[in-house]
Amino acid sequence: MRGLDQQMRRELEELDGRGLHRSLRPLETACDPEVRLHGRRVLQLSSNNYLGLATHPELRAAAREAIDQWGCGAGASRLITGHTDLHADVERRLAAFKGTEAALLFPSGYQANLGAIGALMRAGDHIYSDALNHASIIDGCRLARAAVHVFPHRDAAALDAALRNAPAGGRRLIVTDSVFSMDGDRTPLADLAEVAERHDAILMVDEAHATGILGERGAGLAEECALTHRIDVHMGTLGKALGGAGAYVAGSRALIDLIVNRARSFVFTTGLAPAAVAAAGAAIAVVQREPERRRRVLAHAEKLRRGLRAMGLDAGGDTHIVPVLLGDNRATLAFAAALLEHGVLVHPIRPPTVPAGTARLRVTPMATHTDAQLDQALEAFASAARACGAPR
Numbered sequence: 001m002r003g004l005d006q007q008m009r010r011e012l013e014e015l016d017g018r019g020l021h022r023s024l025r026p027l028e029t030a031c032d033p034e035v036r037l038h039g040r041r042v043l044q045l046s047s048n049n050y051l052g053l054a055t056h057p058e059l060r061a062a063a064r065e066a067i068d069q070w071g072c073g074a075g076a077s078r079l080i081t082g083h084t085d086l087h088a089d090v091e092r093r094l095a096a097f098k099g100t101e102a103a104l105l106f107p108s109g110y111q112a113n114l115g116a117i118g119a120l121m122r123a124g125d126h127i128y129s130d131a132l133n134h135a136s137i138i139d140g141c142r143l144a145r146a147a148v149h150v151f152p153h154r155d156a157a158a159l160d161a162a163l164r165n166a167p168a169g170g171r172r173l174i175v176t177d178s179v180f181s182m183d184g185d186r187t188p189l190a191d192l193a194e195v196a197e198r199h200d201a202i203l204m205v206d207e208a209h210a211t212g213i214l215g216e217r218g219a220g221l222a223e224e225c226a227l228t229h230r231i232d233v234h235m236g237t238l239g240k241a242l243g244g245a246g247a248y249v250a251g252s253r254a255l256i257d258l259i260v261n262r263a264r265s266f267v268f269t270t271g272l273a274p275a276a277v278a279a280a281g282a283a284i285a286v287v288q289r290e291p292e293r294r295r296r297v298l299a300h301a302e303k304l305r306r307g308l309r310a311m312g313l314d315a316g317g318d319t320h321i322v323p324v325l326l327g328d329n330r331a332t333l334a335f336a337a338a339l340l341e342h343g344v345l346v347h348p349i350r351p352p353t354v355p356a357g358t359a360r361l362r363v364t365p366m367a368t369h370t371d372a373q374l375d376q377a378l379e380a381f382a383s384a385a386r387a388c389g390a391p392r
Contacts, residue, residue, distance in 0.1 A: 019329030019359075020350055030055050033369045037345060043373055043380075045363050046347040050320055051212055051286075051293045052368030053243025058286055059279040063244075066278035074271030079260070082271030090281040094248050097284050098219055098236075099228045103250040104259055105272045105280075109208050109237040110136040112247035114143060115263030116233055117175065120202065121146040125170040128159055128201070130187065132180050135353075137206060141175070153180075156191035163199040172201035178221035179209040182354050182362060184301075184317020186210075189221055193230040204233035212241025213294050213320055218287040241294075242287065244279035246272045293367040300365035300374060307378040308363075311385055315363075322363040323349075331388065332359040338384035344377050 015021040028036040031054045035044045053059055066086060074082035087105055094103035106112035117140035121127055125146035129137060131153045141148045149166075151159040159174065166172060174196050176187045189205065196203040207220035215223030220236060222228045234250040249259060259266060287293070301320045308315035314325040326332045329350045336348040339361075350359045365374065 019333055033366055033373060035345065041343070042340065043344045043377055045365060045377055046345055047364055047366060048209070048240040049243055049366055050241040050297050050364065051243065052366045053241070053283050053286060056243060056283075056286060058282045059243055062278040062282035063275035066274040070274035072275070073273055076271070077267060077269060078271040079267060084274065086274055086277050087271060090277050091248075093281055093284055095250055097217070097288070098234050098250040099223065100234060100250040101253045102256040103248050104256045104266070105277065106247045106249065106266060107269055107272050108245075109206075109235070109239070109247040110139075111265035111269065112235050112237075112249050113137050113206060114140040115265035116204065116235060116249045116259055117141060117173070118144050118264060119259045119262035120144075120233070121171060121173055126166055126172050128162060128172065128174045130154065130176040132183060133175065133177055134181060134206060134208070137175055137177070146170070146173070154185070154188055156188050156195055159192070160195045160198070163195065163201060166199070172199060173204060174201050175204040175206070177206045177208070179207075179214070179319050179321065181209050181321065182323060182349060182360070184319045184321030184323055186221060186319065189225045189227055193227050197230070202232045203230070204235065205231050207234060207236040208240060208247075209319075209321065211236035212283070212287050213297065218291065218294055238276065238280040238283070242280060242283035244283060245276040246280060297365060297367040300367070300369055303374055304363055304365060304377065308381060311382055313381070313385065320364065324361040324363060326359055326361065327357055329359045332361065335384055335388050336361060338387045339380050342380035342383050344380040
């Protein structure tokens with residue numbers, strides 16, 4: 001093992017030399033607008049807890065009650081004895097929320113994407129995936145053993161041309177994020193739906209970063225674009241804007257039944273813990289009852305985006321996610337360190353999470369941030385830009 005240990009150390013040194021080494025950094029408090037890190041209070045601007053629901057009293061209460069009634073774990077896979085009335089009830093509520101016939105809970109978004117893609121696609125089929133899709137989609141495509149075709153980011157015309165030239169035989173699946181997690185932009189969903197219908201392709205949309213934020217009831221980009229019934233497979237997560245843990249796939253009853261039978265990441269894993277299931281049900285209720293939360297987080301992001309652009313920083317996106325592109329890995333690390341010195345936690349994002357040469361700071365406000373806290377963040381960015389020699 002000594003030889004292996006030396007090899008691993010060399011690999012870690014190589015990562016460090018390229019500015020790509022990562023390490024875990026434990027927070028000392030819950031995921032609130034302010035957190036304690038290394039004994040000091042800092043402003044949290046790197047969370048996916050977009051609506052601030054992770055510490056909402058209704059979610060806490062629902063989770064506690066579920067533990068009291070159902071215990072801490074499901075006890076088995078859902079097809080054995082891990083399926084409860086609680087799971088069934090929240091799945092019905094998720095289907096109603098999404099406007100579909102049925103829904104199915106998964107322990108994580110990663111497992112949901114692997115399971116859904118793998119259940120639908122096999123050798124001889126063809127998958128068409130956006131170039132900037134999440135890693136879970138990419139891995140789901142790889143594991144499905146179908147032929148994978150990557151189309152340029154948000155380019156429906158290129159996708160249409162690829163499908164026109166596709167070989168005969170097999171299913172065709174178009175899969176895309178609805179809101180891209182590292183760029184904060186939206187897929188051209190109406191155009192993709194037209195392409196899918198023109199070529200008799202299945203359309204799968206990952207709403208992980210849109211669920212709870214977009215749409216009249218917070219059901220995602222499909223709802224916002226009035227395209228719910230033109231999408232075959234809806235996927236989303238419960239651990240971002242909905243504040244808990246887990247994920248779902250929603251669609252027709254036939255789709256969900258097929259996934260129950262074929263999705264290896266569903267069949268061969270323990271069911272989602274009761275506390276997480278109950279918290280998801282409570283979160284759906286809060287999201288629909290309090291639309292001001294999603295309006296507030298979108299307004300917060302736009303305020304930050306305008307302020308950062310005024311400093312000369314390359315702040316992108318058109319949603320609640322604000323990427324600040326810096327390009328160089330080490331420059332991005334230095335900027336993040338300077339922000340932390342000024343009491344603001346923003347995580348540096350580097351390859352392979354994003355393409356080489358596009359390292360960035362991913363700025364994500366929460367609905368529960370105050371205007372004063374956003375002003376504090378902008379002041380910290382201005383100071384960090386001066387310290388790092390970045391444009392301002």
